[in-house]
Structure formats: structure tokens, C-alpha cells
Amino acid sequence: MPIPAGHRPKALLRAAAIGAVVLLAATGCTGTTDPGPSATTSAGTAPVTFNFGTGADPLGFDPALVSDTESYRVTRQVLEGLVTIDPVTGAPAPSLATSWKTLDDGLKYSFKLREGVKFQDGTAFDAAAVCTNFNRWYTLPKATRGDGSAVMFKQVFQQFSDNAANSLYDSCTTDGPLEVTLALKMPLTGFLQALTMPAFAISSPAALKKGTANTLDATFSGNKVSKYALHPVGTGPFMFTSSGPSTVTMTANPNYWGEKGQITKLVFTTYDQPETRLAALEDGTLDGFDPVTPSNFDKLIKSGKQVLQRDPFSVVYVGINQAIPALKDLKVREAIAAGIDKSTLVNNFFIAGTATTAQFIPPKLSGFNNAAQGIPYDPVKAKALLASSSYKGQPLKFYYPTNTTRTYLPTPEKVYAEIARELTAIGFNIVPVPVDWNSGYAATVTSPGDHALDLMGWNGSYADPDNFVGPLFGSSNGELGLVDPQLVSKITRARSLPNGAERSAAYDAINKAIATSVPAVPLAFPISAIALSDKVTSYPLSPVLNEVFNHVVLSKPPTG
Numbered sequence: 001m002p003i004p005a006g007h008r009p010k011a012l013l014r015a016a017a018i019g020a021v022v023l024l025a026a027t028g029c030t031g032t033t034d035p036g037p038s039a040t041t042s043a044g045t046a047p048v049t050f051n052f053g054t055g056a057d058p059l060g061f062d063p064a065l066v067s068d069t070e071s072y073r074v075t076r077q078v079l080e081g082l083v084t085i086d087p088v089t090g091a092p093a094p095s096l097a098t099s100w101k102t103l104d105d106g107l108k109y110s111f112k113l114r115e116g117v118k119f120q121d122g123t124a125f126d127a128a129a130v131c132t133n134f135n136r137w138y139t140l141p142k143a144t145r146g147d148g149s150a151v152m153f154k155q156v157f158q159q160f161s162d163n164a165a166n167s168l169y170d171s172c173t174t175d176g177p178l179e180v181t182l183a184l185k186m187p188l189t190g191f192l193q194a195l196t197m198p199a200f201a202i203s204s205p206a207a208l209k210k211g212t213a214n215t216l217d218a219t220f221s222g223n224k225v226s227k228y229a230l231h232p233v234g235t236g237p238f239m240f241t242s243s244g245p246s247t248v249t250m251t252a253n254p255n256y257w258g259e260k261g262q263i264t265k266l267v268f269t270t271y272d273q274p275e276t277r278l279a280a281l282e283d284g285t286l287d288g289f290d291p292v293t294p295s296n297f298d299k300l301i302k303s304g305k306q307v308l309q310r311d312p313f314s315v316v317y318v319g320i321n322q323a324i325p326a327l328k329d330l331k332v333r334e335a336i337a338a339g340i341d342k343s344t345l346v347n348n349f350f351i352a353g354t355a356t357t358a359q360f361i362p363p364k365l366s367g368f369n370n371a372a373q374g375i376p377y378d379p380v381k382a383k384a385l386l387a388s389s390s391y392k393g394q395p396l397k398f399y400y401p402t403n404t405t406r407t408y409l410p411t412p413e414k415v416y417a418e419i420a421r422e423l424t425a426i427g428f429n430i431v432p433v434p435v436d437w438n439s440g441y442a443a444t445v446t447s448p449g450d451h452a453l454d455l456m457g458w459n460g461s462y463a464d465p466d467n468f469v470g471p472l473f474g475s476s477n478g479e480l481g482l483v484d485p486q487l488v489s490k491i492t493r494a495r496s497l498p499n500g501a502e503r504s505a506a507y508d509a510i511n512k513a514i515a516t517s518v519p520a521v522p523l524a525f526p527i528s529a530i531a532l533s534d535k536v537t538s539y540p541l542s543p544v545l546n547e548v549f550n551h552v553v554l555s556k557p558p559t560g
Helices: 069-078 127-138 152-157 161-166 205-210 274-282 294-302 330-338 342-349 379-387 412-425 441-445 466-473 485-496 501-517
Strands: 031-033 049-054 083-085 092-094 097-103 108-113 169-176 179-184 218-220 223-225 238-244 247-252 265-270 288-290 306-309 314-320 395-402 429-436 453-459 520-525 529-532 536-538
Touching: 049 274, 069 238, 069 247, 069 265, 092 097, 108 127, 127 152, 127 169, 127 179, 127 205, 152 466, 274 288, 274 294, 274 529, 294 306, 294 529, 314 330, 330 379, 342 412, 342 520, 395 412, 395 441, 412 429, 412 453, 429 441, 441 453, 453 466, 466 485, 466 501, 485 501
Parallel strands: 049 265, 049 288, 395 429, 395 453
Antiparallel strands: 031 097, 083 092, 097 108, 108 179, 169 179, 218 223, 238 247, 247 265, 288 529, 306 529, 314 453, 314 520
16 A cells, blocks of 8 residues: 655755755565666765764764664665665655566566675675575574574564574575575565665675674673674675774775765764764754754754755654563553653654654554554553552652763653653653763663653654554564564464555554553654755655764865
């Protein structure tokens, strides 16, 4: 079922000069053909450096093992997948594969690969390289993947080779030097859309071997990573050069098969405080930054900077860990939901236009259900639910991130403080547990532990409802301590149904089941925004953050 046509992103000040159009589509695709690489653009004789500010450090650069926004922001520049996202329709579009077709009623996909492409280490991209990557993901050792909660392969295919009977993935077969077939054990409607994610970008097999990619014997941003994750090698428009404290540097790939763009050196620098990002843009240190926060939104407008807003395609939520005994009681979880004033949160701590929500699937996707109203804010009802529950004042540790700005959570400390105040007012014993994002916040709250509640969010990566409910509720995980085989079964069935009324009805039922059982409390679909200097005349704005900087267009410096 196609997603309704989107609209030109909301932009303030000279945003019309940017003119990026972003639409989303969840249409199935049985075949498409690429007319070939677009005309390349020379960077000219003078090198061009582009400095971009971010709100948090990346967690590593092996996209198969991390799923955070800032890691993906880097790896999107360096690595590419078989398919990418069409910037106009949002549908899967050719990248390293030039065409494909669906076989055996959706159980197999045959891809023809692009000729003449080389990895940045000089080795050839071919069918064998594709299968090396897919086989690596399928056979990831438990010591490498952990519980798999951060590994997108599990979130899409459910299991790995050591639990092959329950995995949706079957095999990768080379049919020639530039032809490959991927086989599934059951149809997966969002398969092609899922392949657009950075997690399925193709790495150089030689670099994977050299960097012992499955051996986590190094550290980065407090996380265990492999040597490969410190220096990824792909086919993308930029080559990874170096990373240091709060800085990642890349240089243009001179042998890139596609559009090279104007930027010859790309630098991402972390500014964990909104005020320092704003100051760096105003004094010319930065050429742009992401995300804009409500506190600097008006300042950017008044100073004449460009501000571009993405269409909302993420959800922020409070996770409830049912492994904590007090939270096994449904009435306790219902009291939490009824005790949170989502409107206050949205009005005070998010960019204007952000909408509250009672569900996890955004309105633009076919699974959105207007009938899923959830539990409205009602502190009187919340107190009554708590009084009639088994809760007796046990302390509940509420984890929240600090020193970070996320696209789905621009001011985490303020959002936490308001929620904690509201829950305390209805009778909960809330214990604050602040964790620095760069000290492993995401890994901490998505792993088994003593976190009763956590403040978290999810950025949509592709246009399919499974991308929102599958990762959170499609299997057991350490964040929610959820054991709900009926819900898992519903999600597994829905993801394999063809687009249409039956699939929409299946996701309607899933939304209702989540709203009824309250495994987490969705708060809002945040609008995120970026700020750009006057030197930028076009930026590839994308609601799924598929923003590759060879498509950034810069104004020409004055001559004479």
C-alpha cells in the first residue's frame, strides 16, 4: 500500500533555496532498472572542507553491529548497500545493484550488480563480496553480537545461523561474477526496504578479514568494537580517514563510481551542548549542525541561518522493564501511562509541530491506527490504578541519557525531569539514574539490568510498519523484559503479508495489543531539524536520515 504523497519539508528562512523534496513509499518492488551512474562533478582545483556538528559521538563504524544515528551518519558516507532510497518516491532504488527481480513468490530475490566498482582499498566489488557480507551477518558469533538487540540483521530476520530454524534468512548464492540471489524461508514484505538500511551496507571482505571484524578487541566511545569498526572500508563517495575525541574525518573517494560532489574533506564534530553548536555555526566554525533544539530554534531564525525540518519519522518513548517484579502488574504500567502528560512534554521540550502519540507506527505508514487511542493523561485515574495495584512504594530506577542531543530527543534531561515529577506526584518512588550517552547509555538500557524505566527513542530507517514494532516488540529483549508470544506471533505474521487491507488490519491489531498491554509508553513523533550556513544551497534532507554529503551543493565563492 503506497504511502500518501509527502510534501516539501517545512523550512524556515531561505529554505526554498534548499528545495529538498522527501516522500515516503512502502510499495513492493518486483523489478527496477538503473539507467547508470549520474554525471560526476569535479570538486575543482581548490579543496573544499565541510564541517558539520552533531549532538553525540558515534558508537563505532561497523554498521552491522551498531544501530545508532551518529554511527550511521558516518557509515552512510563510506559504505553502500545493494539498494538505496529514491529521494523523490522513498522507494528502493539502485545502488550497488542496478536491477533486481522477485522470484518464487517472494522467497528469492535476484540482483544484477554494478560493473567496475571497487572498494576503497582497491579490491573488486562483486557477487562474492556480497555473499561474504550476508554470510558474515548470518553467522555472527554470540560473543560478537551479544543478545542481538543492536544488530539489525536480527531485527529483520529474527535469528542467526545458530538458531537457523527460526531465522527468516536462508542463503546467498553467486550466480555469476555480478549476479547474486538472496533466499528467504518465508516472504518478507519489507525486504527490499530493509536492505536500504546502513546495516546492510557492503564492506570490503579484505578489510573485514584484516580488521578481524568479529573480534571485539578494541574500544570506541566506551564500547567494545573490532579493529575494523575503527576504520570501515566500502564503496561510498567518502573514505574514512581518522577518528579522534569527538571528531571523525573523511576524504572524497577519487574513484567513486557515482556523483563525487563538491566536498573533498568532510569533518563531523560532536558538540553535546546546543549552545556550543549554535555558537560554532554563528562564528563560521561549522557549516551546519544536526539537531536543532527548541532553545536555539528562535535564535537561528533571528540570526538569519537556514533551518530545515524533516518530516517526522521517529518515536520517543518510555520503556518499561517487566523483568522488574513491580512492573509485571498491568495496573502499574497503566498508571505510568495515565500519569504522563504528553502534551506538556511536546509543548515545552520539542520543536513546534511535534505530535503526541498513543502508538509506535507513524501516521504515514499503513499500520497507523486512529482507533488506538491508548491511555490518556489522567492523574486521578493514575492514582486510583496505583492504589488498586500490587505496587507498595518500591524504588523504580529511571534511566535517562545526559550530554547528548538526539533527533528524537533534543532535551533528554528536561523531558526526564518532567516525567519524573509527574510520576512522583501520583505516588511512584522514582530513582533518577543519569547515564552519559557516550558511556554506553543505549547498550545499558537495551540490555538486561536494573533499569525499571528508561527514556529512549527509535529513528525509522525504512518505510514499513515492521521497522517500528518489530525491533521493539518482535522478540524478547533486555530493555522491556517482555515475554509475549502472542504479540511476537502477530508481528511475525504481519511482516510476511502482502501490502493491502489484510496487512493493514494485522498492524491495526498489533497497535491495539501494544496499547492494551503497555510494554512501553509512546510519547511523540518528534520533528527534527538541521541548521545550515549560507554557503549551502542544497542539502539532501531525508526523514530516514539517508543524507549523503556528496549530494550537498555549495554556493560558489565570489571571484575577482
